[in-house]
Amino acid sequence: MEFYDAAEALSRSEIERVQLKRLQKTVERVRRCAFYAERLGAAGVTPDSIRSLDDLRRIPFTTKDDLRSQYPHGLLCTDREEIVRLHASSGTTGSPTVVCHTREDLDSWASLMARSLFCAGVRPADVFLNTTGYHMFTGGLGMHYGAERLGCMVVPSGPGNTKRQLKFIQDFGVTAAHIIPSYALYLAQWLEARDIDPATLPLRIACIGAEPHTEEARRRIEELMHLKAYNSYGLSEMNGPGVAFECVRQDGMHLWEDAYVAEIIDPVTTEPVAEGEVGELVLTTLCRRGMPILRYRTRDLTRFIPGPCACGRVHRRIDRIKGRADDMIILKGVNIYPMQIEQVLMAMPEVGQNYQILLEREGVVDQMRVRVEIKEEFFVEDMRALGAIQKRICSRLRDEILISPRVELVETASIPKEEGKAKRVVDLREKAE
Ligand code: AMP
Ligand code: ZN
DSSP states (O other): OSSSSSGOOOOOHHHHHHHHHHHHHHHHHHHHSSHHHHHHHHTTGGGGOOOOOOGGGGGGBOOOBHHHHHHTTOOOOOOGGEEEEEEOOSSSSSSSSSEEHHHHHHHHHHHHHHHHHHTTTTTTOOEEESSOOOOHHHHHHHHHHHHHTTTTTOOOOOOOOOOHHHHHHHHHHHEEEEEEEEHHHHHEEEEHTTTTGGGGGGOOOOEESSSOOOOOHHHHHHHHHHHHEEEEEEEGTTEEEEEEEEEETTTTEEOOOTTTEEEEEEEEEOOOOOOOOOOEEEEEEESSSSSSSEEEEEEEOOOEOSOTTTTOOOEEOOOOOOOEEEGGGEEEEEEEEEEHHHHHHTOOOEEEEEEEEEEEETTTEEEEEEEEEOOGGGGOHHHHHHHHHHHHHHHHHHHSSSSEEEEEEEEOOOOOOOOOSOOOEEEEHHHHH
16 A cells, blocks of 8 residues: 555554544644634643543634634734735625644645645646645645646646637646536536546546535546546645545545544534534644634534545544535425435436525515536427426426426526536526525
8 A cells, every 4th residue: 555654554553543643733832823822722722631532522612703703813823924825715794714834834734735635646746736726725725735746747837718728738748637527527528528538638637626516416427527526625724735634545535634633513512423423523723833623613514434444544434525514405394405305316317517595585486496407419309309308307306306496408508607616506586686
């Protein structure tokens, strides 16, 4: 078994020893900032009182609102002068959240990222195309420095301009790419419309992540693009990409436990869920100096995958993110996650590469409309044929989500594709009021 670095090959007891030591150090360090000093003080937590990893549970949670309330620099645990970069989340409401990094922080992030890419089979000889934005979004610079650290030749193409992306892939012999899943599906469709066979391209690995996607979508990307696609998970608050990554076994994402302690809790009671159950992922940074974060409530829903991975890595695996606690749609008393809808759609051969979920209000009743792109060859003039497809989609969706949404069939490439993360749900209910 090949590993990128020694920490990747640690045993369970070694991982736990490293975690405890780093947790104690982190608790010591965060007392430099008034926010944590006060929080920990009130909870009676001192570095000495952290004697085992179980003591983590005595530390209060940190939420996105806490980060917002400390905007921009309230959570710094170092002098401002030591900070060499900041990233901020866009944040649709209120202040954005800001994360600041020292030189050491960036160094350890790049190493985690390089390790992640290595674990998915990327090697120094690869030519790496990074199609995500190089700005406040951490997917750009985060992946970039990781791939460079690994030794790849990096092509920092950034998002958009598909024609140019294709030219880069062909001219520079791109073998691995970082691409968000919705753009990978768009790219596949774009190539198909131009009669370009992806098998003729040098691309062999796609690192896909940054947004929720289903196993069905991953399989589609792999088949359509003629490559292997690996799931990449991260969030700005925990650096960005490089928190958890799939290995070549494609059976869950290894979460790098020498850098993060992960917990999975019931989002309502905040108690840990039973082993293997789905809950909210809570993360604590262990290696950050500039802005460590304790017990961050990610709002992301996942579970630990029990047992060891066939690849030999001991770092625990988390399952594909099921959605965010905030993404849940409640319609007619039923809880629905957008990924349940994607799972149905992406398993149907007639369905194209894009869809949208619209929430509408008619009088006092909320309705869901699912707008589905249909592949060119199925988008025929025969109303009966289209009607049959529509009925089939509707009944499979009803089986999955227990209510019957309206299903609207639209032509391939007719749903606008914006740059960056796909917006799957459009809530029109407010406007109707
Ligand atoms: P940001 O901090 O803006 O990069 O957004 C981070 C969020 O993107 C996470 O909290 C997740 O909700 C989502 N995300 C990132 N990677 C994945 C992934 N591989 N699968 C599903 N959702 C993801
Ligand atoms: Zn593995």
